[in-house]
Amino acid sequence: MLAYFVEAFRVLLANRTRSILTVIGLVVGVATIVSVQVAAQGMAGAVSGIFKGTNANTFFIFPKSTQGNSVRAALKLSDLALVQQSVPGVASVIPFTPRQSIVDAGHQRVRLRFGGESDKRFSTAPLAAGRTLDSEDVARAAPVCVISDNALTRLFPNAASPDSVIGTSIYVGSRRYVIVGVLGKTKIDTAALGLDISNDVAIPWTTFYNNYQRGSSFFGISVLADQGADLKTMENRTQALLTQTHGAQYQYFDFGFFAQTINGFFAIVGLIVGAVGAISLVVAGIGIMNIMLVSVTERTREIGIRKAIGARRSQVLLQFFIESLLLSAFGCITGMLLGVGLGAIVDRGFIARISGVTGSIPWLEAIVIAVGFATIVTLVFGTYPAYRAARLDPIEALRYE
Amino acid sequence: MNDRPNVVIDVAGLTKTYASGELQVQALRGLTFSIDRGEYVAIMGPSGSGKSTLMNVLGCLDRATTGTYKLDGIDVSQLDDNQLAEIRLKKLGFVFQGFNLLARTDALRNVTLPLFYAGMPAKERERRALERLTEVGIGERARHKPTELSGGEQQRVAIARALVNDPAVLLADEPTGNLDSKTSSEILALFDRLSAGGRTIIVVTHDEGVAKRSRRILRMLDGVIMSDAPAGAPV
Numbered sequence: 001m002l003a004y005f006v007e008a009f010r011v012l013l014a015n016r017t018r019s020i021l022t023v024i025g026l027v028v029g030v031a032t033i034v035s036v037q038v039a040a041q042g043m044a045g046a047v048s049g050i051f052k053g054t055n056a057n058t059f060f061i062f063p064k065s066t067q068g069n070s071v072r073a074a075l076k077l078s079d080l081a082l083v084q085q086s087v088p089g090v091a092s093v094i095p096f097t098p099r100q101s102i103v104d105a106g107h108q109r110v111r112l113r114f115g116g117e118s119d120k121r122f123s124t125a126p127l128a129a130g131r132t133l134d135s136e137d138v139a140r141a142a143p144v145c146v147i148s149d150n151a152l153t154r155l156f157p158n159a160a161s162p163d164s165v166i167g168t169s170i171y172v173g174s175r176r177y178v179i180v181g182v183l184g185k186t187k188i189d190t191a192a193l194g195l196d197i198s199n200d201v202a203i204p205w206t207t208f209y210n211n212y213q214r215g216s217s218f219f220g221i222s223v224l225a226d227q228g229a230d231l232k233t234m235e236n237r238t239q240a241l242l243t244q245t246h247g248a249q250y251q252y253f254d255f256g257f258f259a260q261t262i263n264g265f266f267a268i269v270g271l272i273v274g275a276v277g278a279i280s281l282v283v284a285g286i287g288i289m290n291i292m293l294v295s296v297t298e299r300t301r302e303i304g305i306r307k308a309i310g311a312r313r314s315q316v317l318l319q320f321f322i323e324s325l326l327l328s329a330f331g332c333i334t335g336m337l338l339g340v341g342l343g344a345i346v347d348r349g350f351i352a353r354i355s356g357v358t359g360s361i362p363w364l365e366a367i368v369i370a371v372g373f374a375t376i377v378t379l380v381f382g383t384y385p386a387y388r389a390a391r392l393d394p395i396e397a398l399r400y401e
Numbered sequence: 402m403n404d405r406p407n408v409v410i411d412v413a414g415l416t417k418t419y420a421s422g423e424l425q426v427q428a429l430r431g432l433t434f435s436i437d438r439g440e441y442v443a444i445m446g447p448s449g450s451g452k453s454t455l456m457n458v459l460g461c462l463d464r465a466t467t468g469t470y471k472l473d474g475i476d477v478s479q480l481d482d483n484q485l486a487e488i489r490l491k492k493l494g495f496v497f498q499g500f501n502l503l504a505r506t507d508a509l510r511n512v513t514l515p516l517f518y519a520g521m522p523a524k525e526r527e528r529r530a531l532e533r534l535t536e537v538g539i540g541e542r543a544r545h546k547p548t549e550l551s552g553g554e555q556q557r558v559a560i561a562r563a564l565v566n567d568p569a570v571l572l573a574d575e576p577t578g579n580l581d582s583k584t585s586s587e588i589l590a591l592f593d594r595l596s597a598g599g600r601t602i603i604v605v606t607h608d609e610g611v612a613k614r615s616r617r618i619l620r621m622l623d624g625v626i627m628s629d630a631p632a633g634a635p636v
């Protein structure tokens with residue numbers, strides 16, 4: 001049996017150009033599928049990484065925009081206390097205020113995400129200097145703020161260290177806030193993905209309420225759940241509670257849902273690219289069959305000689321079959337390595353830069369794909385030419401010019 | 402059969418009819434003869450008389466339409482394709498006018514081919530092939546491809562290949578047809594030597610000079626044997 005592989009290898013080597021042309025299609029097809037696989041793996045890792053960096057224990061609830069009576073649906077200060085008291089597992093409830101404001105610090109004037117937070121952090125960014133907002137700040141509605149790493153670089157481009165800005169003031173409009181804390185970089189650059197909804201400049205939510213929202217209704221409310229609480233149950237309860245109180249419709253949203261949506265999107269992209277790859281593999285397989293058929297015709301005389309010498313049908317069949325097998329194995333393995341390389345470049349160079357998470361290379365999947373396609377291509381497209389070769393009549397084959 | 406233990410080829414009432422469309426060509430019309438072990442037989446006759454057709458049947462490359470053919474005691478007419486292949490592999494060596502060597506394969510590997518199909522280990526294959534190549538006088542060109550060899554050398558390689566399985570009969574259809582007279586006589590000298598060594602040889606030829614070297618001449622015309630006589634007998 002090994003002798004047949006050696007023999008087939010010699011034949012393919014003797015016809016190098018033809019062999020290489022044959023497998024190019026296969027290389028491209030397998031490389032496409034494998035690289036998509038590798039990149040998708042990295043993508044999935046990245047998405048889960050992104051939401052590890054944000055506090056996943058948060059949800060937002062707000063009136064549905066598609067209802068008639070928006071006045072009745074409007075959320076008020078009293079709703080915060082209601083949710084806090086009636087829904088089990090709530091750690092903190094504050095108004096949800098997605099908003100951008102012009103912030104001044106010395107000569108710098110920058111537009112930043114500005115909002116109210118409570119003593120409990122809604123984000124998991126580490127503290128770089130000073131302290132976080134605490135319950136006393138909230139209780140006193142103190143004119144203090146905590147700024148993000150992004151705000152620090154934009155408001156204080158010349159700051160020696162995060163510590164150096166503690167105690168200095170910034171202005172939003174005519175109102176002054178003293179910086180009590182600076183946050184560090186989150187591991188994941190969510191801003192680059194457009195996913196960051198945390199505040200660049202955070203003041204106690206009570207301060208925010210007093211200065212900007214008094215008398216008006218909120219866009220929605222943010223709820224931070226206790227560690228280990230079941231978010232889904234809390235979301236449903238909160239929704240039911242607000243509906244009952246206001247007689248209006250509310251919808252909620254959390255990061256888990258967001259992650260699902262994004263993963264679903266990547267799954268569809270992967271499916272489409274995979275289908276394109278599969279089509280190119282069929283084309284490649286037909287290419288191999290074509291070349292092998294041409295090869296059978298071209299080598300009719302050779303087959304005649306082999307049969308005249310005493311090769312049995314099954315031996316000729318085996319020889320051609322193994323030639324196809326070697327061709328497709330070579331194509332699939334090359335395609336696999338190329339695909340893994342390409343996928344790793346995309347993953348490391350692009351996805352990992354954003355997510356901070358480097359996906360591990362899915363060697364097993366890549367090998368399974370490559371071996372699978374090699375087998376299928378050989379079985380489907382290698383058998384017929386081999387059969388044609390084996391069936392040739394020795395005398396006619398010898399007479400063929 | 403026991404009364405003729407020396408018979409290696411035994412043919413009786415052999416016919417071959419080619420059906421090409423409407424037309425039927427009777428290439429062989431009832432041949433009966435036998436050939437003993439160690440005989441050196443020449444088959445002669447004008448073009449189209451059926452010499453190649455007979456050689457193909459004797460070489461188990463083709464089947465007779467009717468009649469029986471016993472090779473080395475085996476009734477070949479009853480065998481299927483795979484069994485015929487086996488007979489070609491083990492009992493017959495065929496030499497063609499056009500050499501029929503594998504073009505991209507060197508001499509040594511051309512000669513090992515029958516042993517490869519017989520399932521012999523690579524080392525043993527190469528040892529035997531080299532032995533045969535040396536026997537036919539081109540052992541030193543073993544690593545050359547056919548395109549790098551002269552016609553005479555190519556035919557020697559083909560003869561080595563035909564002999565490598567130690568066949569019961571060596572069949573040659575116009576083996577010198579493509580060679581000049583000097584090279585032809587070298588090949589014929591090789592046949593003489595093989596015959597002297599006890600080989601059974603059947604050669605198809607147009608050349609009376611070639612025929613004279615054999616010890617028996619079958620003369621064919623229109624698919625029948627006109628005469629069967631020792632070489633040197635009056636035509």
Ligand SMILES: Nc1ncnc2c1ncn2[C@@H]1O[C@H](COP(=O)(O)OP(=O)(O)OP(=O)(O)O)[C@@H](O)[C@H]1O
Nearest residue numbers: 419420421426428447448449450451452453454455
């Ligand atoms: N495959 C075939 N189909 C139809 N007719 C054939 C076929 N092969 C041979 N013939 C015919 O059979 C007859 C005998 O042919 P064959 O080749 O045996 O002659 P030959 O004696 O070898 O001639 P040459 O000396 O020219 O080689 C010829 O009439 C030929 O046309």
Ligand SMILES: [Mg+2]
Nearest residue numbers: 452453454574
């Ligand atoms: Mg002929």
